[in-house]
Amino acid sequence: MSTDRRLRVLRAIVEDHVRTSEPVGSRALLERHGLGVSAATVRNDMAQLEAEGLIQAPHTSAGRVPTDAGYRRFVDSIDEVRSLRPAERRAIKDFLADPTDLDDVVERTVRLLAMLTRQVAVVQYPSLTRSVLQHVELVPMGERLMIVLITDTGRVEQRLVDLPEGTDAEDIRGLRDLVNGAASGRTFTEVHTALEALRADRPGEHLLGVVCTVVESTLTEEREERVALAGTSSLVRHTTDFGPALEEVVQALEEHVVLLRLLQHTQPGEGLLLEPSVAVTIGTENDHSGLTTASVVSTTYGADGVGALGVLGPTRMDYPGTMGAVRAVASYLSEVLDNR
The missing domain is CATH 1.10.10.10 (Winged helix-like DNA-binding domain superfamily/Winged helix DNA-binding domain)
Structure with missing residues (x-):
């Protein structure tokens, strides 16, 4: 007792x-x-x-x-996070309604999260490595061919290659249908295997080989993931909480690698709370020496945790309320991406 x-x-x-x-x-x-x-x-x-x-x-x-x-x-010891009020839920839904593209979705989400929590908000763009290839479009541009890759989350990647002489529109349409038939709807790991098999079946088709190589390299190349940030002005309200470490906190927020590392705690097996994707790291638990006075509340969103989002604030934080807001925004963001 x-x-x-x-x-x-x-x-x-x-x-x-x-x-x-x-x-x-x-x-x-x-x-x-x-x-x-x-x-x-x-x-x-x-x-x-x-x-x-x-x-x-x-x-x-x-x-x-x-x-x-x-x-x-x-x-x-928290058994249940604080639920958002109906007015707040309606505001979230209205704020995220009818986005123009993926950039618009992410920018709206990060601003909304910052406003709801009055903390610094971070949203990771959907990761290419966890996405599904939805469609490959081939667009002739004079002597060059634009290869457009569209993922299930709305992310778009574009590459240009030289177009062999004598290639007509019908050839390009046929090539597009071949590539999509083999690769669309597959995870990026599956795409590699499917395109390897397609090239093996048609070894003499040069442009097919070029397109398959570009698609594979685009999906597998190493690149820094993108993040969006909002609400940094809220740090001013917490100068007493952060103390002399405030400058280090600001410096950490300027490094995307640091931000991505903070969001990694939302991955399975990393001290999760309540639901499979909600996590909190507090003070010295953060994997950065400049954030020992800060706490991070984060979660994944989308199918199979295709991205992550969270907020950073002082350890003197309203944890139940912040966790509820982060989880609710992630849920609505997942719905938006599913409906795109």
């Missing part, structure tokens, strides 16, 4: 500190929360929580604040 009670005391300290940004004392806990115990019991529980490294005194006052370990215990 005392363990359960101490957890209630810890939750109360976290909630009060997040709301007020001030150290929390035993008197305030008794006044604001129905703990049903004496002041002496609360003080004893706080002493035990401090001995366990879950709270600490920031200075010589009677109040205590959560440590990273305290926030972790709090987050791990």
Whole structure:
């Protein structure tokens, strides 16, 4: 029973500190929360929580604040994240309705997430390596041929190759149908096998070989994934929380590699919470020395986790509310991509 009670005391300290940004004392806990115990019991529980490294005194006052370990215990004890209000859900749906293209979808999503959470929002573009090839279009452009690859998430890649003399529109249409018949609707790994078989069946067709090679190399080449960022101005509201580390936080946000690494915690097996794709990393858990005063709440979106999104803020964060907002936005983004 005392363990359960101490957890209630810890939750109360976290909630009060997040709301007020001030150290929390035993008197305030008794006044604001129905703990049903004496002041002496609360003080004893706080002493035990401090001995366990879950709270600490920031200075010589009677109040205590959560440590990273305290926030972790709090987050791990969350049974249900806070649901968005119906008005908020309608706003999300309206905000993401009828996008013009993939860039528009991502830009709307990252701005929406920043507004809902009042934190820095990050959205990873759908990853090519986890996508399905939807269509290959071949567009003649004088002496050159544009090869256009369209994925199931709406991502588009374009490449130009030289067009052999004497190639007419019917030849190009036939080639397009051949390539799509072999590759469309397949994962990128499957595309490679399918196009290898197609080339083997038609070894003398030079342009077919060129197109297949370009498609394969485009889908397998190493490239930095793209991310979109919004809400960096919110950091100004948290200068006290971040302290001297604020400059390091800003520098980290300027590096896309760092942002992608932060979102990797949403992948299976990385300390997931509640649903298979919701994750929280707190303070020193972040894989970057400049983010020891920050927390990241992230999740995947789309079929098979084709991309990830999340928010970054101080460790003094409304975790249930932030987790609910991140999960809801990811759900709506998945619907938008499914309907494209």
